[in-house]
Amino acid sequence: MTLFEKIEYLARIEKTKDRMEKAGLEVLVIIDPANINYLTGYDAQSYYVEQAVVLDIDAEEPFWIGRRMDIACARFTTWLSPQNMMGYSEDMVQSRLKHPMSYIAGVMNEKGMGKKVIGVEMDAPHFTPRAYEVLKAGLPEAKFQDARMLVSWVRNIKSPAEISLMKKAGKIVNKVMQAAVDAVQVGVRECDAAAAVMHAQVMGTDEYGGDYASFVPFFCSGEKASAPHLTWTDDPFLDETSTNIELAGCFKRYHCPLSRTIYLGKKPPKKLADTAQWTIDALNAELETIKPGVTCEQVDQAWRKATAHTNVTKESRTGYAMGLGYPPDWGEHTCCLRPGDRTILQPGMTFHVISGIWMEDWGFEISESALVTETGYELFANFPRKLIVKEQTSK
């Protein structure tokens, strides 16, 4: 019942071990739920309690170690052998006195890892300072080293099997964005539009169901369009206002994010229409530079060059690596399209390329999700790339 063939997981393990070897690591403790999923297939909403995947460079198979009741989730979703799934007892769950990391350290000692060089994801979501302290205390003779982003960088280049899942997410996002455009109307509550979007996300298509996205949809309307990370309210959409929408299609934890801006009214104000025009031109220019061999900052530079004639300075990045993810992020935290990032593009990388302008009391947002191909790029979604203007129809 694993998502991919075992051979796909073994290839990921090999690439991870290559990086471990270069970094001088003998063991890797993986906490980031996306990295755990990537190496084992594990997929459950159980990362609110401690869990880890522990990979010894000399072993073929890693260990999944988590809450005992979640071994059942590991059995259903991972390729691991039952003897490589270990569970801690319930009295360790959210206890004031005990910590599951002491159990994890115990397993590692038992398996002969107690004196090894151990890499830990110092920046992983759900890896806390206390967890780190308990782990170190339980492995006093081990040597710890920062291995943050190690697996994330393996994830950076998607396999053909992964790309085919992201294409399915792309098919889903076409439907999801259409659901958003249909729902946003004068007088409709923001929550009702968000409900329509989440319904479309999870239904997916007739052929395959959708997954929950790592972010719930952003609906930033009117003045709130200046605030990029607010969610919906139950206020109605108003005539002659614009709404920034950022959402994703998701299939088996793989995302295809997409943003558009909708204007409700006869004719958008000149400021908005002009901004839409030059940001879309800039987004197009940026997309056109995407191909193997160029750097992330060169791609970003294309956006900045295309907007040099405006008086807007954009501090924020114009894109980032994305794909596999759990709440609260579909971004992969590896490379960004921004000044200073000299990561060289390679086939199989996937980016959310985003032209977002957030001003004092308004904003405009448009984006695409792109795959770096052998010769250039390909988009995952297929949705009109424009400011969407909806005239009010009688209701």
Place this chain on the structure above:
Amino acid sequence: MTLFEKIEYLARIEKTKDRMEKAGLEVLVIIDPANINYLTGYDAQSYYVEQAVVLDIDAEEPFWIGRRMDIACARFTTWLSPQNMMGYSEDMVQSRLKHPMSYIAGVMNEKGMGKKVIGVEMDAPHFTPRAYEVLKAGLPEAKFQDARMLVSWVRNIKSPAEISLMKKAGKIVNKVMQAAVDAVQVGVRECDAAAAVMHAQVMGTDEYGGDYASFVPFFCSGEKASAPHLTWTDDPFLDETSTNIELAGCFKRYHCPLSRTIYLGKKPPKKLADTAQWTIDALNAELETIKPGVTCEQVDQAWRKATAHTNVTKESRTGYAMGLGYPPDWGEHTCCLRPGDRTILQPGMTFHVISGIWMEDWGFEISESALVTETGYELFANFPRKLIVKEQTSK
């Protein structure tokens, strides 16, 4: 536009300061998004990047420090004065070289906190070992102390204003569970039922919209009912199988969780029907013990006493404190209904009381969300407390 009156937030700050004083803390650095929301009102999907609320015991108002573009979100949702909102620059976001905690440490030095006793939430989601190291390096003369769960314990007792929000979440969950019961049918895909649930969650009621719950709904069907934290698939529901459903209504980040089990078919197998009977009896017995003055373990004991005649031993807790939360948890991680937890119940505490039985290849789940009142308890939801049996209707 804050959710509560300023006076409500000031009361929370005072209670937090009382605990800080008892713990010998002069400053508190708050990372848990639920705790940030609780003290300031801040509500945005921005916790995928570093952000903190810093409270000096001598100051009336804390600082919100986050990504510069999210100051707009703070302006829309918090009661803080603009000069208490500080933002770090974009080049620090998910950078390989820089870390936003160095900016946060810089602000703290500037505001005279550099030599103080600083409490940090050592176990907070999104507080990573690296963040802690950078914070310590930036405040070399400060003294750090573990302040985990400090604000969470203040949250443990809900104010009347909070309870009224949770009652709204209760009204929402009635509709949401009904949507689930309506959607689960033989031949319907699990994803389509999940879509209906999420639609109902976010729409809320005609009077007020809903919020996203910290967990997406759990639909564990057939054999997968043995695995408590799996999400949906696109498999259809099958005749003569049962499905465990766990979900919540959510209003302004306040949750009312609820679980039920649905059996599709004419007559549930005796094993399931019997289990339903004794778990419901046990849940009822447990609920009836809830009142101020008893301990958490006494409440749990009522469940265990009521089930002593069965041959099932349940390792896991029979309830936990819940309320305000962000993904991935609506639980508050303070007290649990389980052996050894001697927290004394007080009016205003809120629990998810859960009778979950997860066996080798099946499971049964039923739960209620309860408020401790002056004299006993009150339920937030109002949904038939039984195994729901749905005979297949022709489609």
